[in-house]
Amino acid sequence: xxxxxxxxxxxxxxxxxxxxxxxxxxxxxxxxxxxxxxxxxxxxxxxxxxxxxxxxxxxxxxxxxxxxxxxxxxxxxxxxxxxxxxxxxxxxxxxxxxxxxxxxxxxxxxxxxxxxxxxxxxxxxxxxxxxxxxxxxxxxxxxxxxxxxxxxxxxxxxxxxxxxxxxxxxxxxxxxxxxxxxxxxxxxxxxxxxxxxxxxxxxxxxxxxxxxxxxxxxxxxxxxxxxxxxxxxxxxxxxxxxxxxxxxxxxxxx
Numbered sequence: 180x181x182x183x184x185x186x187x188x189x190x191x192x193x194x195x196x197x198x199x200x201x202x203x204x205x206x207x208x209x210x211x212x213x214x215x216x217x218x219x220x221x222x223x224x225x226x227x228x229x230x231x232x233x234x235x236x237x238x239x240x241x242x243x244x245x246x247x248x249x250x251x252x253x254x255x256x257x258x259x260x261x262x263x264x265x266x267x268x269x270x271x272x273x274x275x276x277x278x279x280x281x282x283x284x285x286x287x288x289x290x291x292x293x294x295x296x297x298x299x300x301x302x303x304x305x306x307x308x309x310x311x312x313x314x315x316x317x318x319x320x321x322x323x324x325x326x327x328x329x330x331x332x333x334x335x336x337x338x339x340x341x342x343x344x345x346x347x348x349x350x351x352x353x354x355x356x357x358x359x360x361x362x363x364x365x366x367x368x369x370x371x372x373x374x375x376x377x378x379x380x381x382x383x384x385x386x387x388x389x390x391x392x393x394x395x396x397x398x399x400x401x402x403x404x405x406x407x408x409x410x411x412x413x414x415x416x417x418x419x420x421x422x423x424x425x426x427x428x429x430x431x432x433x
Contacts, residue, residue: 196229197222235304242309248297258289258414265410269298269376272305275341278372280407284379288416291378292345298376299343310339314347314377318357333360337367340374347379348389358390362399369402377403 186198204222207213239247250270255263268274269281281298283291295311302309321332336342342364353361368375381389383404387396 194226196226199229200225238303238306238309239300242299242303242311244296244299244303244309244311246296247300248293249300250294250297253290253293253297258412260414261290261412262410265408266294266298269294269408269410270301272298272302272307274408275302275307275374278374278406280375280377280403281410282377282379282383282404282407283410283412284382285410285412286414286416287380289412289414291412294410294412295343295345295376295378299341302341307340308338309341309343310335311343311345312336313349314344314361315349315353315357317344318353318360321360322354322356333363336360336364337371337373341376342368342373343376343378345378347377348381348386349379351381351389352391353389355391358392358395361390362395365399365402369405375403 186201190198200222204225207221208217250266255261274281281295283295285291299309299311321329324332344361344364347361365375383400386400387393390396390399
């Protein structure tokens, strides 16, 4: 086989990681008089690295996360009373292995979504199937879908190892269909010991009011909080801080 034939064979065998670095590895081996096994091991590692990278990218795309966030990016000094230790404990992902939940409750702009997204992204990197949704928007979408589409959407909410419901009750009230969907999601994931992260600006005592059904609110919270960590985010808004900084940098025109 010549080089062109070898490269075609590698791609036919779906060994694109080896194919893409083949010439470089051969030059490296020749210049260093590298043993065959050492060269072959390096080529296999190239293939493994390529496959892992592609798999990680697929998991990220499937998660529907819109950002690759990290807790290392977070400005903990701005609100020093935030539950930093609890956030990093979530970041270990032990709660997913244990099938427990996390409720992140607090004022707008204090970093609840950042924490939830950072944990979710870490989960995709560690091989977990993750789904992120903006809760109120997704519930509205579900209510407008056909019965067949609703069945498909529901599977997408139930099956992942981790589901993030971000900004629950952002618009205060959700529709009757949305309330029933939330109850189904929480009930099914509770039975199957699959983890939820829920973020909300609303204190849990008011959830029954926003659902329009106090009994339903109690039922949801009973299952959601039975095996859960509660993180309270208080303090000043990062978004208002950033907006003020932008305004300060905007030149004044006559």
